[in-house]
Amino acid sequence: MDSRLDQGIAQYQRQRGEILATLESYRAWLERYTDVESGQSLRLYDLAESLKRDKLLLAFVAEFSRGKSELINALFFADLKQRLLPSDVGRTTMCPTELFYDADSEPYLRLLPIETRLRDDSISRLKRLSIEWSSIRLDPADPQQMSAALRSLADVKRVAVAEAQAMGLCDAGDIVKSHDGMVEIPVWRYAMINFPHPLLKSGLAILDTPGLNALGSEPELTLNTIPNAHGVLFLLATDTGVTRSDLEIWENSVRHHANHHVAILNKVDMLWDELKSEAEIEQSIHKQKQHTAQQLQLAEDQVLALSAQKALLGKIRGDQALIQRSGIGALESLLADKIIPDRQVILYKSVCNEVQTMAGASRQSVNMQLEGVRQDLEQLSAFSGKNCEIVTNLRDKLIKEKSAYDATTMNFKITRTLIQEQGRLLLDALAEEVLDEMLVAGRARLEDCWTTPGLVQGMNDLFAQIIQRFHEVEDRATRIVELLDAAYLRFHQEHGFPLLSPPQLTMDNCRQKLAVLMLQVDQFGHDPVNLIMEKRFMVKKFYLSLVAEARGMFMLAKTEADSWLRRSLDPVVMRIRDHKKQLEIRIENIKQVHDNLDNLQARTLALKSQQATLEQQQAEIGVILQGSACLSATVASQI
Template identity: 50%
Template sequence: MSIHLEQEVTDLSERRMRLATVIDDYADWLDRQHGIDAERALRLADTASALRQDKLVVAFVAEFSRGKTELINALFFSDHGQRLLPSDAGRTTMCPTELFANSDEAPSLSLLPIETRRREESLARLKHMPIEWSRLSLDPGDPRQLQESLQKLTETKLMPAVEAIEIGLWDNEDPSERHQLRADGTVEVPAWRYAMVNFPHPLLQAGLTILDTPGLNALGTEPELTLSVIPNAHAVMFLLATDTGVTRSDLEIWHKHVNRHSNYHVAVLNKIDMLWDELKSDSEVQAIIERQVEETARVLKLPRSRVFTVSAQKALTASIRGDSALRVRSGIESLEYLLAHQVIPARRDMLYHSVSGEVGSMIDESRVGIATRLKRSSDELIQLSQLSGKNRGLIEEARAALQKEKESYDVTAAQFRVIRKMLKKQGEHLMSQLSEESLHTICEAGRAAMEASMTTRGLTGGIRQLSEQMGSRLHYATQLADNMVDTLDQAYIHFYHHHHLPKTQVPRLDLGAYRNRLEALIRETEAFCRDPANLMLEKRFMIRRFYAGLADEARKAFNLARAEAERWLRIALDPIMARIREHKQYLDTRLASLQHILENMGTLKGRMAQIKGQISELRNDKTELMRIAETFAG
């Protein structure tokens, strides 16, 4: 593990924590402001906790035996003095393996039996069902125990061929797989479907999650990996090996699982040590490697700069032996730089941008709010100082003027209550578009359409129907929300012009991301159906699984959209009510104080002192807010 990488990961984690702390500080600050923005404070607390839990996910994807596991060992675990994950000849990881650190639980290896493929639940859901997993404790202080336990990742078992076909583990019609059938009618299959390694390594503790995947077989039959796990990774390393070049199945993985899906990916040409040849000069060897790199870039249609060369094995050996010349020659450092100086900074910027817009504009609004309150208090103070020592007549006049202002305000507030009632109804109508029941109905109908003909055509029909119905509901909900925003905007403008309430911009409800997601799922389905492998065979199992995977993703998008709409409703409707109440209270106290003064001129001084106290409190709040704003921007 290089210093760069370790530093950058730690730095990313520290920044995340700092940002979360500022957001929490701001939420506390808001909370102290008489609970006007309780809803926003809650939302901020959510944002902060999401930041704290954020993970940087790096996935390694390739056909079997390209050296993914070896590269993971070399990049992240070489300080162990040996291979942490099994990657030596003939013994490799057989199932997708997720490596992370969760300090709430003891270090452990959790394995999901392969038979759970029959289950309807998604992997994501199974992760929350501990009973389905077989669990082993890991002892980070005992390398032998560690290595022995992790050998489990390589386990296979024999399964009757019919069962293996059923759960999509073996294809009897594929000539390249037919030889795997044994005389007793069984085939060898991976023992585990998925593995989770909770391990207290510093990089993992700082928020790195690594995903190691086995070859094409496991990827193709686990739609969730392609539909959600790999696309959600922040970086994907696609491995090739110099001895095999770019094979057909490499290309299949590249096109189906990497190129189209992942946000950021690079190709890594591994095992360059196999081209090292003592009978050739360094520059000759380098030229051979370069030719292969260019060929790889051409076939994958990638810029040359996105193809890396490495010898994972030599890098691991070099790190363990402390051989720095070999380490340099292995090429591992360029991958470390890539992670340290591109992948991690990109994640850092993205995290900051994703929160800065929303939090930044909230802070701006708070500034306006506090300025308004300061102005009100100083207005009152000025008025009182002008009245002090004057006769009752003038005070009576001031009181009468204020009384009139209050009455006119009450009329506006009463009018708004009618509008607000209507808005509330509209809000309910909006939420009914996105209700759990409507989701259920849509999913059932889509499923029925798919089940009616278990073919790829039935599948496209089912998904299309599902996604279109969901999409049109999201669209309608957005329209309703836009109308509500227009009404609210007018109300705010009225309050601003006539009663000097702060100007406030009501945010729009934006469900675009979820509609895009649904459209992407349709494209996904079409690609699946165009794939000859899925067309030629009547793969009912695969179709059903793929449908389940897609429907799950669609449901996720719809549920997220609902949560977003709920939050939006509260943010749109609650603050205006709070501001109206606050302003009414302000007019009431001011009126009452003038009344007191009229009854007893002696209370004027006391009231002035009280307002001075309020002003200095507001000043403190303002200073604190400025500090938060500065830390946040910096």
């Protein structure tokens, strides 16, 4: 029987498919009934692709030997009847490991050599360079081959202290412990597993992170990967509770990020004392959960106690009593009932709202055309005999109306040109070259001073410049909105257009991401270890990761600003175009009647046919909008 988690992810996939279907229905409607503009078509394509590529990322974070890999095996891969990830004593994953499904590639394990740390390349960049990775083909039908291949994740090797120091993988404690000038380091820096598991096919992605040393030596994980996860599962040992190293990981890598946090007291079976009653055992577990919640400053329902090993064993054996006692059901329910639905709401807000805005504008355009046709039919039905004067007056009235409309649109062309120029300047303010200039200047100041204080000062200066740039962009956007407000009002007053209110552009989303980066810089700068020890290598690595994050955030700001410009300008441009087309059709209809009053009946039939076509368009776009609204309500009700 499917678990609650299986059901939740299946629902996530189903509703994502429904959003895609709505998107496709609207795109098909546009192609059938309109001359869809290339920009609008491209935007719909981008929205669909973003949905198809969307992943629900769960990050498993903990110190070594807390049972992360075993919990991943129990949650997602028990149906394989064996451990997918190595989790034996002394044989656990030694590098960050990402599990996902890519339909465009055969199953594989890709391993990034640890030596790539000698370069300035980020993991994100190296993911695009397949030549840098060692690749092993995986055969899902051969459990032995899979198991042998994935044991590579636990590989370590001994290298000279100097070599480890050059890669930033050796501290004073390691040197003291080394009796032969050699230290042990991981063989691999990062691993990617493309595996056709049903849950991964449904859009789930998993990140298994090693302990404190690996998180500290790869700032990209703390600055990018973990903050972008939709849920973070922080594992602790039930018998020890929150240790000093656990708390350091929690404070530096987890706590301050704006996503779901779940603390998991693993290995709860260590408290299953046969000399104690079930009530006494439960009381011990409850006290440990309360204490953990206080230490981590979490609500008590965000702390769970379970046994990953017993859960995996119970699922492999089909032992429902052991599965229930393991406590894994509470975690599965939390993931299915909270984290996954929250991600669905984010999907709706990012895609459905935009589709509804565009489809709503299309429906209003159809409604306006339909109202014009109905008015023409009413006027034609009032004609009697060969009353040429009535037809002539109507024709002249429409021609005059079109002349006035042309004057208004000519005036709007000037406004549109001004808006486009302002929009170009707005986007130029967020161009990559602008950030590059800031970074070049900042790096020049740091080049001879790769110290913690130097990093903090340099990054604070950069962040201040970026924030100032955001203020300038928002000010320019406000001026654009004022121009659009005036244009909307004129078309409303003179031609009966619906009175629209253009959306405001805000950089708050990017400011929040920047605030997280600033917090990370502050934590790094006040870490006593970084202040006391020479950390030139780590300072530089941290700087490069910060720069990569700042660049991504800057590009996000530009993407959001570009999308805002289209959302603001496209509706009025579309209405102007459609209204002009409608007037031209009406004038042509009246002209034909005027030239041949005997053709009155034929023109009336033609208008009725046009009315039927528009009513069909109206009905279809109504169904699309209703479906989108229903999907919105369904997703929102799950929170």
